[in-house]
Every structure is written in structure tokens, then in C-alpha cells.
Amino acid sequence: MFDYIIVGAGISGIVVAERIANVLNKKVLIIEKRNHIGGNCFDYLDKTGIYIHKYGPHIFHTNYKEVFEYLSNFTEWYYYTHRVLVYVDGKKIPLPINFISIEELFPEHISKNVISTLLSNFRYGEKVSILELLKNEKPDLQFIGKYIYKKVFLNYTKKQWGKSPEEIDPDIVARVPIVLSKDSRYFQDRYQGIPLEGYTKMFERMLMNSNIKLLLNTDYKEIIKLDFECKKIYFFGQEYKGKLIFTGKIDELFNYKFGILPYRSLNFELKFIDKEFFQEVAVVNYPNDYDFTRITEFKHFLPTDSHVTVLAYEYPKDYQLDSEPFYPLLTNESKELYYKYLEFSKNFNNLYLLGRLGEYRYYDMDDAVKRALELFEEIG
Ligand code: UDP
Numbered sequence: 001m002f003d004y005i006i007v008g009a010g011i012s013g014i015v016v017a018e019r020i021a022n023v024l025n026k027k028v029l030i031i032e033k034r035n036h037i038g039g040n041c042f043d044y045l046d047k048t049g050i051y052i053h054k055y056g057p058h059i060f061h062t063n064y065k066e067v068f069e070y071l072s073n074f075t076e077w078y079y080y081t082h083r084v085l086v087y088v089d090g091k092k093i094p095l096p097i098n099f100i101s102i103e104e105l106f107p108e109h110i111s112k113n114v115i116s117t118l119l120s121n122f123r124y125g126e127k128v129s130i131l132e133l134l135k136n137e138k139p140d141l142q143f144i145g146k147y148i149y150k151k152v153f154l155n156y157t158k159k160q161w162g163k164s165p166e167e168i169d170p171d172i173v174a175r176v177p178i179v180l181s182k183d184s185r186y187f188q189d190r191y192q193g194i195p196l197e198g199y200t201k202m203f204e205r206m207l208m209n210s211n212i213k214l215l216l217n218t219d220y221k222e223i224i225k226l227d228f229e230c231k232k233i234y235f236f237g238q239e240y241k242g243k244l245i246f247t248g249k250i251d252e253l254f255n256y257k258f259g260i261l262p263y264r265s266l267n268f269e270l271k272f273i274d275k276e277f278f279q280e281v282a283v284v285n286y287p288n289d290y291d292f293t294r295i296t297e298f299k300h301f302l303p304t305d306s307h308v309t310v311l312a313y314e315y316p317k318d319y320q321l322d323s324e325p326f327y328p329l330l331t332n333e334s335k336e337l338y339y340k341y342l343e344f345s346k347n348f349n350n351l352y353l354l355g356r357l358g359e360y361r362y363y364d365m366d367d368a369v370k371r372a373l374e375l376f377e378e379i380g
Contacts, residue, residue, distance in 0.1 A: 008247030010039020012355035015372035021211035062366035077193035094184035127177035156287035247355035263325035
């Protein structure tokens with residue numbers, strides 16, 4: 001009956017479902033454990049009139065024109081530019097660290113030297129990872145690197161991941177480079193914005209097709225079984241010969257047979273405050289103070305008439321099998337374990353893995369959409 005089954009109604013699953021239904025005109029079933037669509041991009045309009053991102057701040061940004069154009073079929077955009085401040089030594093300075101931050105971080109006579117040292121070693125406008133800077137042998141660059149590392153990266157990363165920056169995949173801290181200009185935008189991508197009526201509304205429009213059936217509040221394990229010996233998939237006890245696109249945790253799919261993949265989880269504490277604004281920008285990071293990593297003030301993301309404000313305090317926590325897996329915890333060891341699962345998954349010729357959990361990748365929204373569109377081209 002269903003040509004395709006998709007496990008997970010997050011951004012990846014929704015994109016593939018939309019393509020299958022609208023382009024191929026084929027039937028697709030989506031099975032979702034939660035009581036809502038959108039995965040961790042889910043947002044809702046609170047009674048205050050403010051859109052809240054239930055699973056933390058999501059800002060869409062991309063250099064992929066095709067991804068931006070694709071999503072623009074389902075939403076208009078509010079052209080928001082994301083700005084982040086980081087609280088260091090009692091001051092809030094712009095992040096990514098750039099020349100403006102350096103001027104605020106160091107006394108004037110030192111900041112001039114810091115900037116000229118950076119510019120005599122790198123090109124103007126270049127983006128340099130903190131770990132690259134630390135590796136440099138020149139003592140003056142070492143000094144700058146160590147200082148920024150200690151003030152901005154070390155303790156934030158320890159809080160966020162329970163590990164130091166050297167222990168995790170270097171691409172993770174490189175997401176927030178040192179920017180050698182006065183550009184203090186958090187993302188420098190060509191396209192940036194927030195769906196004008198929220199992410200959930202955009203996803204609802206993508207799913208608006210009678211070819212798509214959505215089962216919320218349903219654990220896929222109640223319906224789908226994998227036979228590891230015969231390498232077959234069963235749907236309600238019958239062999240399933242259509243295509244299964246799985247966006248859940250790959251280790252769970254295979255009964256943790258090679259071991260548990262590590263993830264990092266989060267807790268959000270919402271605070272409602274009876275004033276117009278609490279902070280200058282949507283996100284302020286706290287690397288060295290308090291137990292939370294950042295405070296998000298949602299009101300900055302979309303226009304609203306509200307006279308109150310809503311904040312989310314973000315507390316990273318260890319992942320247990322029953323907690324929400326927000327981020328894959330990428331280390332050499334965890335990646336090796338993932339590849340074992342990936343190899344094993346190839347035994348099933350109608351199984352496709354997708355998304356942050358299925359592919360065990362730290363995807364941004366645009367990468368997730370891009371990969372989902374590619375998978376559709378491969379299997380559609
Ligand atoms: N990071 C940091 N200090 C900061 C912000 C980020 O050390 O103030 C590091 C940290 O390791 C973090 C990574 O950079 O996990 C990526 O940050 P990003 O803001 O991209 O994380 P996300 O918004 O995806 O949670």
C-alpha cells in the first residue's frame with residue numbers, strides 16, 4: 001500500500017516525503033514518535049504572541065541557492081540576521097570573535113597589535129579556527145590563540161560536550177571561527193532568515209498532500225521489525241518490499257548490537273518576563289559563568305506586538321537512552337562505531353539512512369535539506 005515508509009517527521013523526513021508525494025505521486029507513510037512534526041526544528045506560537053523554538057534556537061542560513069529556493073516554495077521569510085554576544089569578564093562581546101570583539105576584549109594598545117599580528121599572518125576577511133591558531137608556532141599568534149581559547153572556547157565546550165575542544169571532532173569548534181574583519185554576523189551565508197509563520201507552518205505546507213499519511217505518537221518498533229538474519233524488513237508482520245527511509249537513531253534500529261553511540265542532550269528552562277526585552281540580541285553565550293551555555297530570547301527572531309518576553313536557558317546534559325539525542329558526540333571512536341552500523345545497514349537493500357541521527361552527522365538545517373533532496377534523486 002505504501003511505496004515508501006519514512007521513520008521520523010523531522011526536517012529530513014519531511015523533505016523526502018514532500019518530494020515523493022508531489023513529484024512521484026507515490027504513497028508515503030511517516031511514522032513519528034513525538035506528538036508533533038518538525039523534529040528539533042519544531043516551533044509554536046505561545047500565548048504571549050511569541051514563536052518559541054521548543055528544542056533551542058534555529059536560524060536558517062545557507063549558501064545553497066537550490067535549498068533556499070526549495071524551502072521558499074513553502075514559506076515566506078523574515079530576513080533576520082543572527083547576532084550572538086558572548087559574556088566574557090563581565091562584558092558582552094560579539095561572537096564570532098572579530099576585530100570589534102578584539103577591540104573590546106583587549107586594552108587599546110594591545111588590541112591594535114593583536115589585529116596587526118593577525119593581519120600579517122592571514123588575509124583580511126579570512127576565517128581561522130581556534131585550533132589552527134593554537135597550532136601555529138609563532139609566539140605572538142600562540143598568545144592570541146591561547147587567550148581567546150581560554151576565554152571563549154574551553155569552558156563553553158566543556159559545558160556543551162563534557163569534553164575539551166581537542167577531544168572532539170575539530171570541525172565542531174571550527175563552526176565558530178575567528179573572523180579577520182569587522183563582520184560580526186554569526187553566519188555569513190548568502191541566504192539567512194526565519195520562516196515568517198514559523199518552521200512548523202512551513203512543514204505543514206510541505207506535508208499537505210493526500211499521498212502522505214502521518215502517524216504521530218507512534219514508536220516505529222511497534223510496526224516495523226528488521227530480521228537481521230534474513231536481511232528483511234517487516235511491516236505489521238508482512239515482508240515490506242517498498243523503501244524504508246530511516247531518520248532515527250541507527251544504533252537503536254540495530255538493537256545496539258555493536259554498542260551504544262554517544263550523543264549529547266539538553267534541558268531547556270523557559271522564563272517568562274514582564275518586560276519588553278531582556279537582552280540586546282537573540283542569543284548570549286556564557287562560556288565561563290553559570291551552568292547554562294546560553295540564553296535565547298525568542299522575541300528577536302520574528303516581529304511581534306508582545307509587550308513581554310520569553311527566554312530559554314540551555315543546560316547541556318549527559319545522554320541516557322531515554323533522553324533526547326540532540327547532537328551526535330563526534331569523536332574518532334564514535335565515528336568508527338557508526339561506520340560498523342553503516343556497513344551492517346548495507347545488508348538491507350531497501351533501507352536508507354538519513355539525517356542527524358540516521359547518518360550520525362552534525363547537520364545544519366540546510367545540509368539536512370540538501371542531503372534529503374540528494375537521497376530523493378538517488379532513490380526516487
Ligand atoms: N563554541 C564555544 N564557545 C561559544 C560558542 C561555540 O566554544 O561561545 C564551540 C562549542 O564547542 C560549540 C561549537 O563551538 O559546541 C559549535 O557552536 P554552535 O554555536 O555552532 O553550536 P549549536 O548552535 O549548533 O549548538
